[in-house]
Amino acid sequence: MSATFLSSEFFHNYKRNASAITGSIVLLVFTVIVVAGPLFVAQDPYDVGQLNLLDSYKPPVWLEGGDPRFLLGTDGQGRGVLAGILYGTRVSVMIGVTAMLMSCLIGTTAGLLAGFYGGRLDATIMRIADIQLSFPSMLIALFLMSAFGTGIDKVLIALTAVGWVVYARTVRGSTLSEVQKEYVQAARVAGLRDGKIIRRHVLPNVMTPLIVVATVQVGTFILIEASLSFLGVGVPITQPSLGLLIKNGFDVLFSGLWWTSVFPGLFIMALVFGINLFGDFLRDELNPRLK
């Protein structure tokens, strides 16, 4: 299996694509951070007992007054910026990936049903999608968050409500063309139930474009979540994401305490950059029209 992968066209193109390699290295680093982040810092930034106000607003270690315990400095509570970032990346990535999975599940189901059954069901689902698309996704998310209040679960709901549309539209399109193919007719003629035809015959054939959409969407979701948190309607203060860290530092940004905001910002940038580089590569590889 690995031999076939290593000799595949996909891997061949990957080796020659510098941005794909860069993207995947960045993603690899972030995977390590998400999985093992807390192991790299001594301090648990959520444990109030480990915080010392005397450590507050220490600059990064290479500046004057820096403390070797806090590589990237500390914030107003004496919380290490690096520790905050490592824990916050987890929250950001977890939200991005979970919301992506939820959108994918709901959107794909909606798209399959709309494309397979057509008619009134199709019209209803797609009109809802159209209406939703006519508003900026940030606006919808903001509206929902102000209605629900803060919380990770609420962020997930808001992001899913915004994100399912892409899948629904993509899947509906491919389903419409798959259903025309004779193997779907053949499955009906063989006496299969609709549900089984959709799951066994249509779904696997409409999955490929979703991989690209899903990858890029994780990046988008991380950014939207960061924006929501920055505006104060995202995750709660007890589980700060990268966006919330930026917001917390933003208050003191112009007092010269720039590190509290800038480092989380750089991390978000690197993360989304890596996701997009890799997503672009996947799009080029998996889209037959661009070949």
Added chain:
Amino acid sequence: MAEAKPANAAAPETLLRVEDLRTWFHTFSGTVKAVDGVSFSVKRGEIMGLVGESGGGKSVVGFSILGLIDPPGKIESGAIEFNGENLKDAGDARLRDIRGRDIAMVFQDPMTSLNPLHTVGEQMDEMLRLHTDMDAGQRQARCVQVLEDVGISRAADRLKSYPHQFSGGMRQRVVIAIAMLAQPKLVIADEPTTALDVTIQAQILKLMRRQIRDNGASMILVTHDLAVVSEMADHITVLYCGKVVERGPTDDVIRRPSHPYTRGLIDSIPNPAHRMARLKQIPGAVPDIRKLPKGCNFQDRCPRVGTLCRESEPPLVATGARAHACHFPLKEGETE
């Protein structure tokens, strides 16, 4: 099972009877009467050829029998009686039971009629799991046996292959194998050789005929190719614009067509014995089925058209085993 020979078929048992079937599609731009009053019957062990140009409603007949007409299409009226059972009013669960087990279908394009993401074995197994209560070992054995029957060597190995690993002709063999798996009583073959290489066509046709005979099944062969039908079918039903224009025993119809349309179809088959400067063709094209003319549907393309043809629609008149719908039918030996 004894082969039903049309010549001495005094009253062999009828497997399928379609009576005055009307399947209409209600579209925004008008009602398309794809099938409009079609009647025919298929006897046990018989191969019935359903012939007509594209757009003639041939495939819709097949899907109507299986109850697979989707909106905006609708079976407006008529009767479909299969093996003594009324299929037109059968429930969805009952129809699903019949599909694949009693009535199987072979499609035109073997490139798209197999799912590219499942192995051939998985797709065959799915059919058996659905319609039989065999255990895994029995199903495997049955798949191997049927694949061998359709002339695929190393069948046990080939079960693990994906469709793209087969050539077009081999794939059509697989499709036929899948159709025969559950030993159906009726196989509806919708242009089964149209997408194939001419050299493969003959092989596949021969194979299908043998499979049908060996299994004691019947077949409806839907095609636009009269040459194929004359090779294969015991009876022919010719459709034009959703209506039966002629029907009868194959040899009889081919040798002495009554309807000018059938004549035209026969004349447009290249015949190496008669070298002609130019192959005969039927002038014009099938009329827009939403705006059919008053009178006979074939009037604008017919060499024998008369005023009566533009006035009234010719009814289907039966004489013995034959029937035709023409005001001025061809007499024996008449060419045009």
